[in-house]
Amino acid sequence: xxxxxxxxxxxxxxCGCGILLQVLDGELVGxxxxxNHPINNGSLCIKGxxxxxxxxxxxxxxxxxxxxxxxxxxxxxxxxxxxxADKLGKIKNESGPDxxxxxxxxxxxxxxxxxxxxxxxxxxxxNNVDHCARxxxxxxxxxxxxxxxxxxxxxxxxxFLEADCILITGSNxxxxxxxxxxxxxxxxxxxxxIIVVDPREIPIVKFADIYLQFKPGTDVAWLxxxxxxxxxxxxxxKEFIGERTEGYEELKKxxxxxxxxxxxxxxxxxxxxxxxxxxxxxxxxxxxxxxSMGITQHVTGVDNVxxxxxLSMLTGNVGRRSTGVNPLRGQNNVQGACDxxxxxxxxxxxxxxxxxxxxxxxxxAWGVTLDDxxxxxxxxxxxxxxxxxxxxxxxxxxNPMLSDPDINHVKESLQKLDLLVVQDIFLSxxxxxxxxxxxxxxxxxxxxxxxxxxRRVQKLTKAIEPVGKSRADWDIVCDVxxxxxxxxxxxxxxxxxxxxxxxxxxxxxxxxxxRLGSNGGLLWPCPDAEHAGTExxxxxxxxxxKGSFAAIDFIEPNEMPDDEYPFILSTGRLMxxxxxxxMTRRTPILASEVSTGSVEIxxxxxxxxxxxxxxxxxxxxxxxxxxxxxxxxxxIQKGMIFIPFHFAECAANLLTNPALDxxxxxxxxxxxxxxxxxxx
Amino acid sequence: MxxxxxxxxxxxxxxxxxxxxxSLKLSEGCVAPHMYNKxxxxxxxxxxxxxxxxxxxxxxxxxxxxxxxxxxxRGCDERILIELAKRNQVKMDNLVLIGIxxxxxxxxxxxxxxxYPTKIDVGERVEGITANPDMEKxxxxxxxxxxxxxxxxxxxxxxxxxxxxxxxMCYCDNxxxxxxxxxxxxxxxPEFPTFHLIRAxxxxxxxxxxxxxxxxxxxxxxxxxxxxxxxxxxESMFGYKTGVDIKEKPPLTTVLEEET
Numbered sequence: 001x002x003x004x005x006x007x008x009x010x011x012x013x014x015c016g017c018g019i020l021l022q023v024l025d026g027e028l029v030g031x032x033x034x035x036n037h038p039i040n041n042g043s044l045c046i047k048g049x050x051x052x053x054x055x056x057x058x059x060x061x062x063x064x065x066x067x068x069x070x071x072x073x074x075x076x077x078x079x080x081x082x083x084x085a086d087k088l089g090k091i092k093n094e095s096g097p098d099x100x101x102x103x104x105x106x107x108x109x110x111x112x113x114x115x116x117x118x119x120x121x122x123x124x125x126x127n128n129v130d131h132c133a134r135x136x137x138x139x140x141x142x143x144x145x146x147x148x149x150x151x152x153x154x155x156x157x158x159x160f161l162e163a164d165c166i167l168i169t170g171s172n173x174x175x176x177x178x179x180x181x182x183x184x185x186x187x188x189x190x191x192x193x194i195i196v197v198d199p200r201e202i203p204i205v206k207f208a209d210i211y212l213q214f215k216p217g218t219d220v221a222w223l224x225x226x227x228x229x230x231x232x233x234x235x236x237x238k239e240f241i242g243e244r245t246e247g248y249e250e251l252k253k254x255x256x257x258x259x260x261x262x263x264x265x266x267x268x269x270x271x272x273x274x275x276x277x278x279x280x281x282x283x284x285x286x287x288x289x290x291x292s293m294g295i296t297q298h299v300t301g302v303d304n305v306x307x308x309x310x311l312s313m314l315t316g317n318v319g320r321r322s323t324g325v326n327p328l329r330g331q332n333n334v335q336g337a338c339d340x341x342x343x344x345x346x347x348x349x350x351x352x353x354x355x356x357x358x359x360x361x362x363x364x365a366w367g368v369t370l371d372d373x374x375x376x377x378x379x380x381x382x383x384x385x386x387x388x389x390x391x392x393x394x395x396x397x398x399n400p401m402l403s404d405p406d407i408n409h410v411k412e413s414l415q416k417l418d419l420l421v422v423q424d425i426f427l428s429x430x431x432x433x434x435x436x437x438x439x440x441x442x443x444x445x446x447x448x449x450x451x452x453x454x455r456r457v458q459k460l461t462k463a464i465e466p467v468g469k470s471r472a473d474w475d476i477v478c479d480v481x482x483x484x485x486x487x488x489x490x491x492x493x494x495x496x497x498x499x500x501x502x503x504x505x506x507x508x509x510x511x512x513x514x515r516l517g518s519n520g521g522l523l524w525p526c527p528d529a530e531h532a533g534t535e536x537x538x539x540x541x542x543x544x545x546k547g548s549f550a551a552i553d554f555i556e557p558n559e560m561p562d563d564e565y566p567f568i569l570s571t572g573r574l575m576x577x578x579x580x581x582x583m584t585r586r587t588p589i590l591a592s593e594v595s596t597g598s599v600e601i602x603x604x605x606x607x608x609x610x611x612x613x614x615x616x617x618x619x620x621x622x623x624x625x626x627x628x629x630x631x632x633x634x635x636i637q638k639g640m641i642f643i644p645f646h647f648a649e650c651a652a653n654l655l656t657n658p659a660l661d662x663x664x665x666x667x668x669x670x671x672x673x674x675x676x677x678x679x680x
Numbered sequence: 681m682x683x684x685x686x687x688x689x690x691x692x693x694x695x696x697x698x699x700x701x702x703s704l705k706l707s708e709g710c711v712a713p714h715m716y717n718k719x720x721x722x723x724x725x726x727x728x729x730x731x732x733x734x735x736x737x738x739x740x741x742x743x744x745x746x747x748x749x750x751x752x753x754r755g756c757d758e759r760i761l762i763e764l765a766k767r768n769q770v771k772m773d774n775l776v777l778i779g780i781x782x783x784x785x786x787x788x789x790x791x792x793x794x795x796y797p798t799k800i801d802v803g804e805r806v807e808g809i810t811a812n813p814d815m816e817k818x819x820x821x822x823x824x825x826x827x828x829x830x831x832x833x834x835x836x837x838x839x840x841x842x843x844x845x846x847x848x849m850c851y852c853d854n855x856x857x858x859x860x861x862x863x864x865x866x867x868x869x870p871e872f873p874t875f876h877l878i879r880a881x882x883x884x885x886x887x888x889x890x891x892x893x894x895x896x897x898x899x900x901x902x903x904x905x906x907x908x909x910x911x912x913x914x915e916s917m918f919g920y921k922t923g924v925d926i927k928e929k930p931p932l933t934t935v936l937e938e939e940t
Contacts, residue, residue, distance in 0.1 A: 001699070001700065001715070001740075001744050001747055002715065003702070003713075003714070003715035003736070003739075003740055004714055004715065005705075005712030005713050005714060007707070007708070007710045007712065018710070020710075020712045020713075022736075022739070024739060024740065024743060025743065029739060030735075030739070032712070032713070032731065032732075032735075032846075033842075033846075033896065034710060034712070035711065035729045035731065035895075036711070036729060037710075040898075042895050042896055043840070043842055043895075043896050043897065043898040044840060044842060044896075044898075045838060045840045045898065046838075046839060046840045046841055048840075049840060049841060049842060049845045174838060174868070175868065178838050178840065178898060179898060181838065181898070182898040182899065182900075185836060185899060185900070186900070189900075203838075203868050203869070206835060207836075459708075517708040517709040517710070518707065518708035518709055518710035519708065519709030519710045520709075574866075575838070575839070575868055576866060589841070589858060592858060592865060593839075593858075593865045593866045594865065594866040
């Protein structure tokens with residue numbers, strides 16, 4: 001008889017809530033929230049409370065599978081890994097290292113992502129490694145590096161409590177980051193003003209002092225006007241601008257064209273309300289901005305992000321407690337997967353691959369010759385398959401068959417590959433297309449660290465043995481690397497991998513499993529073993545020295561409504577589900593709360609099309625069509641529809657536009673044109 | 681206090697009165713419920729913050745009904761175990777209670793009227809909190825004001841079911857709050873007032889005021905104030921005291937002859 005509570009971190013969103021896995025006689029039987037945890041303090045959302053359920057789901061992959069004569073057949077680890085090592089080696093020799101591409105995983109630990117990118121760079125010999133951060137915050141990483149020198153959330157979550165004014169745009173905070181939502185409700189209770197700018201009337205709107213509804217894709221237009229109003233009113237922070245920034249005059253000149261009247265015409269925000277909101281934000285001593293995918297998933301994603309940075313610097317709201325630019329990261333470890341180098345342009349710790357000194361440093365550390373050519377991003381990899389450049393892909397814990405734009409195209413591309421390896425905990429839509437599927441251990445079955453949205457590196461502890469023959473992702477990848485003859489993959493534990501990561505990545509320099517503990521971890525940068533971690537960035541000085549204003553003009557989305565496709569389609573998530581549903585749809589209470597997708601449509605549009613609530617309708621775009629039930633609601637504006645992307649049977653991403661932001665290569669998942677029709 | 685607790689547990693093990701002891705363990709800065717066996721180092725054993733021990737015990741006993749388990753209890757934990765025993769969810773005979781008296785601070789945090797178990801092994805008894813300004817404030821409101829107050833509170837609800845999951849007295853395999861006919865599924869916030877009033881009604885003769893629901897609520901809805909107000913009514917209507925006498929039958933689960 002044995003019962004214990006094993007401290008871990010919730011495997012869903014980027015809040016980083018502390019959980020206690022309830023283990024009875026080696027079986028995972030429940031979850032309790034960690035009391036006194038700095039983020040969730042004894043609370044959880046519905047997904048967190050139930051995050052143990054999918055772990056023991058009978059659908060878990062329990063043995064390696066290999067396609068033989070068209071059928072997936074169970075094989076031994078030895079057969080599977082030898083085959084992969086041989087085939088990867090063969091493709092590399094015949095078509096060159098850049099014909100291979102790897103997707104790391106925002107669901108895996110830092111240690112695993114470190115090993116995956118090291119394997120890609122040091123063993124396969126290419127920088128073609130990317131992951132789903134490309135689809136969520138690539139524009140944040142690119143944009144904020146340009147503005148501030150660091151692409152992460154500037155402040156920490158508990159600081160929201162002391163903010164005087166919080167501007168939330170493009171973040172459905174209560175549904176997508178419920179335990180950050182808690183801090184916002186508490187801040188409101190304390191007297192903070194809340195401004196919400198969002199195309200949909202999302203739950204946080206109920207608590208807003210000002211709510212501005214705007215037309216999707218017009219972010220730069222209203223943000224420039226917002227900035228212009230503040231300058232016109234003389235409410236800008238002259239001292240901060242003078243001492244800590246550059247490029248202000250150009251900004252001032254550009255935003256001068258964006259009058260409140262212009263913004264109203266383009267975005268639909270009534271000018272008086274915009275003026276009121278701008279004054280409210282600029283007058284606050286501690287003004288904090290929260291944003292998420294509503295800002296980033298556009299062809300102007302970087303422009304949108306840098307406009308947010310402009311506003312924050314203009315009002316002197318960077319580098320102080322309870323202020324800042326706070327992009328909320330979607331996945332439990334998407335911050336970490338970026339931090340440890342799961343990106344095609346940077347080594348661990350955001351050290352550019354194109355920089356000769358960095359190349360030398362990592363060549364020395366890893367004992368290999370490296371390539372200084374920047375690798376391909378997700379959508380570019382798939383396009384590369386079409387062009388015959390990419391022959392083999394190794395996908396770890398990602399499901400592009402549901403998460404990426406224009407799924408029909410994704411499927412065509414993946415089917416063309418000579419080798420597709422998928423490593424996951426369930427047979428996802430992507431795994432169904434694979435030549436080889438490797439069963440991975442879940443978060444409850446391994447040690448490691450996740451980095452939450454506020455740069456908080458926290459430890460998870462193995463609670464139960466891996467299900468079936470599944471193995472931890474790091475262990476599998478190290479095995480493949482060794483079979484390919486590589487050295488430097490003899491890690492005996494995640495802790496050892498963290499030590500190597502810390503030795504090559506200064507922002508993680510002072511971290512170790514021993515130091516991280518099990519109550520809130522450490523916030524990077526944490527350069528040495530004595531450093532206590534960093535709550536907020538850019539104190540006194542920006543990472544890049546002076547903060548850079550960016551003078552940006554408004555550009556329309558790539559695809560605008562027309563007669564054929566008159567609606568703007570936006571996609572996103574629901575409170576009760578998570579991403580491609582592999583975990584949440586296997587969780588009984590979540591599946592019963594919301595069993596399938598629906599398309600939100602405004603009552604006036606619905607009436608015009610004679611569509612009633614709950615009716616099955618056809619939604620189409622230039623890329624595909626789906627059948628889905630209508631949800632008639634006035635929470636969405638006229639001319640706009642919204643579809644969550646969780647559900648394969650009515651997949652929003654059959655419709656979405658793969659057009660990319662030119663700098664960050666993030667697809668425009670938040671705006672495309674679509675049509676809604678009655679079926680009968 | 682923790683030192684005294686360890687001594688009491690050591691003594692129980694020495695006298696062979698228990699197979700294991702369920703208490704709290706401090707490890708790497710994190711406190712969590714844990715089962716200690718005889719040979720285990722007790723230096724990590726601590727007494728706070730409190731966790732819902734009723735949940736842990738009923739889970740363990742479901743699989744190991746005959747094990748002799750020592751359990752560290754506060755006043756509310758004991759009351760909960762008594763109510764659970766009445767409903768056949770735990771077997772008191774196989775439990776050895778190690779009583780901890782809450783501190784004055786603990787009692788204030790929970791607005792607890794009885795912050796101590798019947799037998800105190802560790803700590804000093806402090807008097808309970810009798811004046812509850814939150815309850816008084818609501819009692820003085822007229823019906824419309826009360827309705828608006830609760831409506832505003834429940835509009836913050838994120839439907840996490842934390843009040844259900846954290847409640848040691850919520851042990852039903854199928855919770856009716858999950859059924860679409862009572863509360864429309866998939867909606868945020870959940871329907872007012874059904875979700876919260878069904879739950880409040882179901883807690884009437886079982887809520888032992890451990891405060892775990894309110895502690896777990898991410899929206900900080902004052903749930904225990906509501907349940908406490910209802911409990912007062914049940915007490916005056918049925919003369920029922922929750923969690924005191926194991927032989928006293930709970931009014932909502934008792935069918936009287938004239939009701940058949």
